[in-house]
Amino acid sequence: MLTKSFLLALAAAVLCSIQPARGQTPPNLPDGPGKEAVVSYCSGCHGLPRVVASGYPQAYWHTAVRMMLNFGVPIPPDQINLVTDYLAKNFPENPKPVANIIPGPARIDIKEWQVPIPGSRPHDPLATRDGAIWYTGQMTNRLGRVDPKSGQVKEYPLKTPLTAPHGLVEDKNGNIWFTGNNAAIVGKLDPKTGAVAEYKMADPNAKDPHSLAFDQSGILWFTLQQSNMIGRLDPATGEIKLMTAPTPRSRPYGIMVNSKGVPFVALFGTNKIARIDPRTMEIREYALPDAKARPRRLALTGDDVVWYSDFARGYLGRLDPATGQVTEWQSPGGPRSEPLRHRRFEGRRLVQRIR
Structure with a gap:
């Protein structure tokens, strides 16, 4: 799995154009x-300090x-291996926390499917009602569908170049909706025809649509993470309404809707979870006890x-919106386990970690 700093580097690449970085003092890279080539090609979007801080196989x-x-x-084609070999030699894999294996009756089988284009960065897998698994090809401008029974993988090209699709959700008609990080759009794919409809943000400051x-x-x-906004789209009319989170730079990230139609949002840039009144669009924020908490x-x-x-502290937390009571449990992997997401399966909660 990709590490936190690697994801941040990729996010920076998604959100900028290929231009030289400004206001940064380049670090001294090892000779060799x-x-x-690394200085020329790896400093335009995110700067060399992020490269130096990385370490991968x-x-x-x-x-x-x-x-x-x-x-x-x-x-250039003749520089690809040169760049890759230099990075691998001088910035090898960083040490990882030792996994804490807990004995128990659970059995997990992992099956993998190779996507058609290397480096597509498959993201945000979605299980749909027909049993398929969808993913966003963030770096190849495509959505993909995997049939777990046959192993067939089919990809659908998007309309706008460099959309950088991120989140996915299925509607009641089987259409696949997605967010476009880089293009600042919300889109809809009809799997039957491959047709793509796009809904653009009216506000030029509304960037980085994220989860939905x-x-x-x-x-x-x-959510619109880097814009500190939350959006509402009516598919019947195409109307989009945007609201700004009360806490500056709170980075609205994950979003879920409860049984009463009330959206809740994880504010990844602060120690808060937001509740949205679906009628008035008013936002209420619940502060978590630890100021260092970062719900994702x-x-x-x-x-x-x-x-x-809680990605930053390595915790699983429980918030009761009716009372505001918060209960937390440390991840077995410790404070560096970086839990990203979790799901409810027949009363049990599964936490997926990413490093």
């Missing part, structure tokens, strides 16, 4: 074949370079209690 660096190529970084969820009336709610994704149980993964 490929240094000049050769295969990961190969994937990272393929992602750069897929997203338009003009590395439908309420019971068919209204689509979504949410899950809701049948009693409308909100569960969150």
Whole structure:
């Protein structure tokens, strides 16, 4: 799995054009074949300090370079291996926390499917009602569908170049809705025809549409992480309404809708979870006890209690919106486990971690 700093680097690449970084003092890179090429091609979006702070195996660096190529970084063919080898030699994999294996009766089988284009960065898998698994090809401008029974993988190209699709959700008619990080759009794919409809943000400051969820009336709610906004889209009319979160730079991230049609949002840039009144669009924020908490994704149980993964501290948390009471449990992997998301399965909660 990708690490936190790697994801931040990729996010930076998604949100900027291929231009030289400004206001940064380049670090001193180790001498060796490929240094000049790395300085030329790996500093335009996120700067060399982020490269220096990274550390991955050769295969990961190969994937990272393929992602750069897929997203338009003009590395000449004869320089690709040079860049990859230099990065792998000088910035090898960083040590990881030791996994805490807990004995128990659970059995997990993992099956993998190779996507058609290397470096596509498959993201935000979605299980649909027909049993398929959908994913966003963030760096290849596609949505993909996997048939777990046959193993067939089919990809659908999007309309706007460099959309950088991120989140996915299925509507009642089987259409697949997605957010476009880089293009600042919400889109809809009809799997039967491959047709793509796009809904653009009216506000030029509304950037980085991120995660999305439908309420019971068919209204689509979504977050805009880097814009500090939350959006509401009516698919019947195409109307989009945007609201700004009260806390500056709170980075609205994961979003879920409870049984009463009320959206809840994880504010990843602060220690808060937001509740949105679907009628008035008023936002109420619940502060978590620890100021260092950074909730990233949410899950809701049948009693409308909100569960969150605290990515920064390594905790699973429970918020009761009716009382404001918060209960937390340390992840078995410790404070560096970086829990990203969790799901409810027949009363049990599964926490997926990403490093």
